[in-house]
Amino acid sequence: MSQPQATELLFELSRPGRRAHLVPACDVPDRPLSELLPAGALAEKPPPLPEVAEIDLIRHFVNLSTRNMAVDTNFYPLGSCTMKYNPKRHERIAALSGLADVHPLQADESCQGLLAILFELQTMLAEIAGLPAVSLQPAAGAQGELTSLLVAHAYFRHRGEHQRSRVLIPDSAHGTNPASAALAGFEAVSIKSNLRGLVDLDDLRAKLDERTAVFMITNPNTLGLFDDQIGTITELVHQHGGLVYLDGANMNAILGITRPGDFGADMMHYNVHKTFTGPHGAGGPGAGPIAVRDTLAPFLPTPIVARQGERYYLDFDQPLSIGRVRSFFGNVGILIRGWCYIRTLGADGLRRVSENAVLNANYLLARLKGAYEVPYGERCMHEFVASARVLRRERKVSAMDIAKRLLDFGFHAPTVYFPLVVPEALMIEPTETESKETLDAFADTLLRVRNEEAAVLQTAPHTLDISRPDEVKAAKEPILRWKP
Ligand SMILES: *Cc1c(COP(=O)(O)O)cnc(C)c1O
Numbered sequence: 001m002s003q004p005q006a007t008e009l010l011f012e013l014s015r016p017g018r019r020a021h022l023v024p025a026c027d028v029p030d031r032p033l034s035e036l037l038p039a040g041a042l043a044e045k046p047p048p049l050p051e052v053a054e055i056d057l058i059r060h061f062v063n064l065s066t067r068n069m070a071v072d073t074n075f076y077p078l079g080s081c082t083m084k085y086n087p088k089r090h091e092r093i094a095a096l097s098g099l100a101d102v103h104p105l106q107a108d109e110s111c112q113g114l115l116a117i118l119f120e121l122q123t124m125l126a127e128i129a130g131l132p133a134v135s136l137q138p139a140a141g142a143q144g145e146l147t148s149l150l151v152a153h154a155y156f157r158h159r160g161e162h163q164r165s166r167v168l169i170p171d172s173a174h175g176t177n178p179a180s181a182a183l184a185g186f187e188a189v190s191i192k193s194n195l196r197g198l199v200d201l202d203d204l205r206a207k208l209d210e211r212t213a214v215f216m217i218t219n220p221n222t223l224g225l226f227d228d229q230i231g232t233i234t235e236l237v238h239q240h241g242g243l244v245y246l247d248g249a250n251m252n253a254i255l256g257i258t259r260p261g262d263f264g265a266d267m268m269h270y271n272v273h274k275t276f277t278g279p280h281g282a283g284g285p286g287a288g289p290i291a292v293r294d295t296l297a298p299f300l301p302t303p304i305v306a307r308q309g310e311r312y313y314l315d316f317d318q319p320l321s322i323g324r325v326r327s328f329f330g331n332v333g334i335l336i337r338g339w340c341y342i343r344t345l346g347a348d349g350l351r352r353v354s355e356n357a358v359l360n361a362n363y364l365l366a367r368l369k370g371a372y373e374v375p376y377g378e379r380c381m382h383e384f385v386a387s388a389r390v391l392r393r394e395r396k397v398s399a400m401d402i403a404k405r406l407l408d409f410g411f412h413a414p415t416v417y418f419p420l421v422v423p424e425a426l427m428i429e430p431t432e433t434e435s436k437e438t439l440d441a442f443a444d445t446l447l448r449v450r451n452e453e454a455a456v457l458q459t460a461p462h463t464l465d466i467s468r469p470d471e472v473k474a475a476k477e478p479i480l481r482w483k484p
Helices: 004-009 054-065 088-094 108-129 141-158 176-183 201-207 230-239 248-253 294-299 332-368 389-395 399-408 436-450 454-458 471-476
Strands: 133-135 166-170 187-191 212-218 243-247 267-269 290-292 304-308 311-315 384-387 425-428
Touching: 088 332, 108 133, 108 290, 108 304, 108 311, 108 332, 133 294, 133 304, 141 176, 141 212, 141 243, 141 248, 141 267, 141 290, 141 294, 166 176, 176 187, 176 212, 187 201, 201 230, 212 230, 230 243, 243 248, 248 332, 332 384, 332 425, 332 436, 399 425, 399 436, 399 454
Parallel strands: 166 187, 166 212, 212 243, 243 267
Antiparallel strands: 133 290, 267 290, 304 311, 384 425
């Protein structure tokens, strides 16, 4: 354990006059700034920046960076987030000057290479989805949801179906689903899960009618279960004139095995930062491209990357388009990393990714289900949800206590308290990039922790600088900047 007093004493590193560099005074004769710039544009005094030596600055940031956990430092089984290894080769390629230094407003002719990559990515994402039209613009999964719902809204308006005002969403869904529905101006209607953790078909039937615009489904769902009723579900929704949206956050389980377009989805988003290894965590950046059926293509945001002969260009000529949802054409740096990943693995490699992700999750499930209750899990896809309900009842040990204790052993916590349909949820997603040794070390630790004294668990972690911050306050009133 480090010494918190020493860290606090040293927190304020600024000393008047201390500098990293001293630049020689300018010896080019010049007019005073007050003649060159309007009076209002000139600051009266220098900005109040910390005054520090370079070595102190570097130590400050390097030390701060080591207080966090990352995929590059620790096993990170954060369910639903697909924290797989991010290959370093992608960083080098995304940083190439011809890709990283392109200005969004430069002429298409001068960035044909980048446009070719984006065009190819659109084509590959369409193929993986089984849906022909792709927009790379949305900057995250949540924005992909919103964009798709705006596309659906424009589609129904175009058809004169103004009464389609409701979006149906299973109760196991991610919170972004109902939030996106509300933002797009729809009413979000919850659909129950059945005893198997899948969509309750009776509840779905009862709520489908001419007001239904979209049914949003995550498949496999957030319990790590593939809903094998999906054929019936999409048929029912289509019979009522609605569209089916696939939340693609869990694509890591089905790449190359099945395609959303083939099981009846009309629209979907990808989370490139999850499935296709954009480094993520700490809030971004991400990329949430969407893929849609041909009937919805005219409504996609513009521009789309298009090709005419050998020439690539940005196509703005889409009269029915919902317009832009983001400046320029998406988070290009993350999209390039996704392209690298798909090109590296190829079709067979992508399928092996999903097979191994599912294998790893089932291995952990098999090792843990004797000790932890797993309410919906004989088998799972790429993740599963254990419950600390019994521990809570018998020993007053919560899912949070288990999650916090894992930090002492060098493991990032699983996702906790989500999905809401499992009390005291611990949602574990190992991903395909972990070795059997890592999975075993994690399983051994969870088995050991389960039998530790309640007092040890309730006060964990015991080895980190920060123990249990007020998470709500940290999220609502984050202090992210140094202020003088
Ligand atoms: C991560 C996630 C989202 C939201 O994606 P972002 O890229 O974080 O905006 C939506 N649904 C599910 C199931 C997710 O896991």
